[in-house]
Amino acid sequence: MSQLSLxxxxxxENNSSMxxxxxxxxxxxxxxxxxxxxxxxxxxxxxxxxxxxxIKEAGEIVLNQIGGAKNVDECVIANFIASRxxxxxxxxxxxxxxxxxxxxxxxxxVEGACATGGLGLATGIKSILAETADVVLVLGVExxxxxxxVYGADILSAAGWYKERKEGHAHFFPGKFSDRAGVYFKxxxxxxxxxxxxRWYYNAIENARLCPTAQEFENAQKNLEELALxxxxxRMFVDHLNVYDCSKVSDGASAIAIVSEEGLKRCGINKKxxxxxxxxGQAEYDLTKAPEDPVRLKTTEKAVKxxxxxxxxxxxxxxxxxxxxxxxIAAILAIEAMGFAGPGEGPDFILAGHTSRDGKIPFNTxxxxxxxxxxxxxxxxxxAVTLWEQLTGRSGQSQVKIPxxxxxxxxxxxxxxxxxxxxxxxKKC
Amino acid sequence: xxxxxxxxxVTVMGAAGKMxxxxxxxxxxxxxxxxxIPSNKDREFVLYxxxxxxxxxxxxxxxxxxxxxxxAEKNIVSLRKFYQDRAxxxxxxxxxxxxxxxxxxxxxxxxRIESAFDSYIIFEAISENPxxxxxxxxxxxxxxxxxxxxxxNTSAIPxxxxxxxxxxxxxxxxxxxxxxxAVQKLLEVVKTENTRPELSxxxxxxxKNIGKIFVPSYDVAGFIGNGYFMRDIIFxxxxxxxxxxxxxxVQAIYMVNRISQDFLIRPMGIFQLVDYVGIDVVQFIMSVxxxxxxxxxxxxxxxxQHLHDIVKGGQNPDGSQKDGIFKYEKGQITAxxxxxxxxxxxxxxxxxxxxxxLGELPADWQPWxxxxxNPEKDEILKRYFENLRLSKKPGAQLAKxxxxxxxxxxxxxxxxxxxxxxxxxxxxxxxxxxxxYGPVNEYL
Numbered sequence: 001m002s003q004l005s006l007x008x009x010x011x012x013e014n015n016s017s018m019x020x021x022x023x024x025x026x027x028x029x030x031x032x033x034x035x036x037x038x039x040x041x042x043x044x045x046x047x048x049x050x051x052x053x054x055i056k057e058a059g060e061i062v063l064n065q066i067g068g069a070k071n072v073d074e075c076v077i078a079n080f081i082a083s084r085x086x087x088x089x090x091x092x093x094x095x096x097x098x099x100x101x102x103x104x105x106x107x108x109x110v111e112g113a114c115a116t117g118g119l120g121l122a123t124g125i126k127s128i129l130a131e132t133a134d135v136v137l138v139l140g141v142e143x144x145x146x147x148x149x150v151y152g153a154d155i156l157s158a159a160g161w162y163k164e165r166k167e168g169h170a171h172f173f174p175g176k177f178s179d180r181a182g183v184y185f186k187x188x189x190x191x192x193x194x195x196x197x198x199r200w201y202y203n204a205i206e207n208a209r210l211c212p213t214a215q216e217f218e219n220a221q222k223n224l225e226e227l228a229l230x231x232x233x234x235r236m237f238v239d240h241l242n243v244y245d246c247s248k249v250s251d252g253a254s255a256i257a258i259v260s261e262e263g264l265k266r267c268g269i270n271k272k273x274x275x276x277x278x279x280x281g282q283a284e285y286d287l288t289k290a291p292e293d294p295v296r297l298k299t300t301e302k303a304v305k306x307x308x309x310x311x312x313x314x315x316x317x318x319x320x321x322x323x324x325x326x327x328x329i330a331a332i333l334a335i336e337a338m339g340f341a342g343p344g345e346g347p348d349f350i351l352a353g354h355t356s357r358d359g360k361i362p363f364n365t366x367x368x369x370x371x372x373x374x375x376x377x378x379x380x381x382x383x384a385v386t387l388w389e390q391l392t393g394r395s396g397q398s399q400v401k402i403p404x405x406x407x408x409x410x411x412x413x414x415x416x417x418x419x420x421x422x423x424x425x426x427k428k429c
Numbered sequence: 430x431x432x433x434x435x436x437x438x439v440t441v442m443g444a445a446g447k448m449x450x451x452x453x454x455x456x457x458x459x460x461x462x463x464x465x466i467p468s469n470k471d472r473e474f475v476l477y478x479x480x481x482x483x484x485x486x487x488x489x490x491x492x493x494x495x496x497x498x499x500x501a502e503k504n505i506v507s508l509r510k511f512y513q514d515r516a517x518x519x520x521x522x523x524x525x526x527x528x529x530x531x532x533x534x535x536x537x538x539x540x541r542i543e544s545a546f547d548s549y550i551i552f553e554a555i556s557e558n559p560x561x562x563x564x565x566x567x568x569x570x571x572x573x574x575x576x577x578x579x580x581x582n583t584s585a586i587p588x589x590x591x592x593x594x595x596x597x598x599x600x601x602x603x604x605x606x607x608x609x610x611a612v613q614k615l616l617e618v619v620k621t622e623n624t625r626p627e628l629s630x631x632x633x634x635x636x637k638n639i640g641k642i643f644v645p646s647y648d649v650a651g652f653i654g655n656g657y658f659m660r661d662i663i664f665x666x667x668x669x670x671x672x673x674x675x676x677x678x679v680q681a682i683y684m685v686n687r688i689s690q691d692f693l694i695r696p697m698g699i700f701q702l703v704d705y706v707g708i709d710v711v712q713f714i715m716s717v718x719x720x721x722x723x724x725x726x727x728x729x730x731x732x733x734q735h736l737h738d739i740v741k742g743g744q745n746p747d748g749s750q751k752d753g754i755f756k757y758e759k760g761q762i763t764a765x766x767x768x769x770x771x772x773x774x775x776x777x778x779x780x781x782x783x784x785x786x787l788g789e790l791p792a793d794w795q796p797w798x799x800x801x802x803n804p805e806k807d808e809i810l811k812r813y814f815e816n817l818r819l820s821k822k823p824g825a826q827l828a829k830x831x832x833x834x835x836x837x838x839x840x841x842x843x844x845x846x847x848x849x850x851x852x853x854x855x856x857x858x859x860x861x862x863x864x865x866y867g868p869v870n871e872y873l
Binding site for chain 2 (some may be wrong): 166235
């Protein structure tokens with residue numbers, strides 16, 4: 001048997017699921033500010049931090065929490081497309097820039113569109129499982145305000161199949177999810193769905209207002225739901241979404257250390273300050289294919305099921321979820337894909353208040369992609385950091401209650417139009 | 430001839446100027462739009478940018494290129510549809526670049542008037558020099574076998590006078606853009622009794638297609654916009670004279686400007702607006718209007734004095750404000766020109782005294798920018814003006830006098846058949862001058 005195959009064992013209860021063979025933890029997370037419109041520091045025409053500045057800030061602070069670079073065995077940098085946004089590739093070589101002690105250590109860069117961060121985490125987890133490392137520094141980063149949004153849409157469209165670009169919308173991904181929303185409206189009703197989309201926006205901003213690093217932290221707008229119900233303007237944007245339905249353009253980095261039991265000891269970190277990775281589900285779907293059913297996120301369904309099965313828990317045991325709400329309609333579809341609501345029932349689930357911070361299952365407690373921000377390559381790592389903070393009681397104002405009987409949190413990170421998926425389940429230690 | 434046929438060959442005179450460049454750009458976008466219509470695919474649209482200086486024309490083309498890019502970025506959703514058949518254009522950036530190229534390819538920068546001899550339409554946007562306008566339009570008219578239509582951007586000269594002098598036989602109409610044309614939504618249009626109806630039809634379509642709105646005005650010197658603006662200046666100057674009884678000249682200027690900006694909630698004070706337009710331009714407009722307005726003296730000694738001292742105001746090429754009645758730093762007023770001393774006096778030397786005299790702003794006051802964007806603007810203004818009405822402070826009293834005069838000017842414009850109705854005056858003031866409210870209102 002190869003080293004890798006030894007790291008997972010099939011569960012006796014369920015032949016399709018596997019268990020992690022070695023304990024894997026995450027510790028010492030850090031998020032930079034999610035920079036972009038909405039932040040008072042942001043001005044499109046004024047100088048601001050660049051790619052390497054974000055990398056250094058996030059990397060240094062994590063290293064400080066784990067006893068320095070000497071404790072790190074491997075590094076993973078998650079970045080979607082700096083080669084176009086910043087004309088910069090070979091990003092793994094920025095690790096020694098964070099700290100010279102990282103020089104000559106194995107480093108890798110991973111990419112999977114908006115699920116890049118999740119893939120970065122998965123790569124780090126596999127290094128621990130493969131026993132090639134006990135401490136892996138995982139850092140996600142994206143700096144997207146280097147170009148106007150109209151050109152950013154070109155760059156982001158690389159997350160889809162390039163041969164569809166010509167026929168695609170000017171705002172390629174908003175176009176894709178607008179199409180999904182259009183079908184959803186037709187099938188399950190527009191009015192209620194739009195209300196739920198507006199409520200999702202409201203919850204996202206309310207949560208972001210509690211998190212100082214969130215892009216919408218300073219959002220003081222009143223009547224958020226009313227604003228979010230603004231009719232879409234197909235002439236200037238897409239048919240079924242308005243700008244409040246969309247995550248913004250963001251710059252930022254998030255980093256976290258993935259460690260084994262030995263790694264925890266080496267870094268001198270108490271287990272109560274760590275969270276344990278208990279489930280991981282990865283799934284891919286054919287980039288060249290349209291979704292089989294536009295009102296389902298089938299790849300998300302698969303990844304979430306794998307993660308929960310590996311964790312050996314049900315969704316009812318989750319205390320909080322970080323989902324990939326790149327668009328409000330994506331959140332509704334994700335809720336249904338996770339099984340919290342049946343097909344067409346996602347809007348009612350949201351409108352009943354179940355996803356709000358004091359609801360049955362608080363979602364996206366620092367604002368998610370819409371409220372906190374979406375620096376694409378960092379997003380998956382940001383989700384991990386948020387869950388680490390929540391499960392270890394570090395979330396400050398944005399802390400939600402983690403009931404003793406529900407010590408779990410789950411993240412779902414999606415790349416492209418439900419193509420690349422990484423779902424992770426964490427447990428409070 | 431159909432609308433699109435008329436657009437096949439157009440000249441903009443004074444194309445490199447502040448107004449001409451905007452008119453050129455808007456016309457080019459309309460021609461480019463026509464080109465996207467399948468039935469116009471084989472038509473060749475030509476737009477001559479006529480001006481006297483090669484250097485200015487070179488700058489003009491840079492401006493047009495930048496505007497075309499901005500337009501394409503903003504309208505990328507529809508442009509992707511227009512370029513759907515071009516398999517080589519995939520990314521937004523490729524489409525935006527192509528659009529800018531296509532738009533620029535319509536324009537021919539020229540310095541010789543002969544270029545206009547084949548045009549069907551002439552937009553005239555040269556300086557407010559009546560004789561020069563007549564000479565140029567007359568020359569084109571004599572040498573152009575197409576019997577071209579003339580659309581003049583004059584903001585002051587009666588159209589019938591230009592028609593008569595240049596012998597255009599009704600082929601002229603006033604199409605007055607506001608500055609800057611690419612941004613300002615409003616146009617004033619002026620027909621004479623002789624204007625041929627087909628010109629009006631064309632103009633209505635053209636204005637609609639370039640996304641603007643218009644207000645009709647009678648053919649009276651100054652029309653609605655300058656009819657209001659010049660009288661507003663004259664009233665402000667009268668108030669300066671009154672305040673000079675108790676205050677220095679620079680203090681009086683400062684106070685009247687502040688009343689007209691802050692107390693009246695306008696985007697800028699009256700003398701700052703004069704600087705923005707250009708003191709020389711204002712004097713020119715007054716001199717053009719003067720012979721056509723018999724009952725009033727459209728003249729400003731204050732303006733004349735500044736020009737005598739070669740203090741002109743106006744804009745730098747980068748859009749920043751030149752010094753005029755005021756001195757500016759980073760767009761802020763820092764000093765007032767004193768013609769007696771022939772120098773600028775810093776505002777910091779007298780601001781506190783003036784502000785104390787005027788008194789605080791009435792309760793519920795908000796700056797213009799904030800109010801203008803507020804959907805509850807009407808309610809806020811009602812509350813503010815009620816407080817203004819009750820205030821006995823000198824600043825509030827002066828503001829009330831100003832508002833009364835503001836309404837009188839509007840009333841006279843309708844009574845003297847400059848404007849067709851009050852709503853038209855309000856529309857010009859709100860959309861052309863960007864005031865938060867029109868002179869005819871129920872606030873006071």
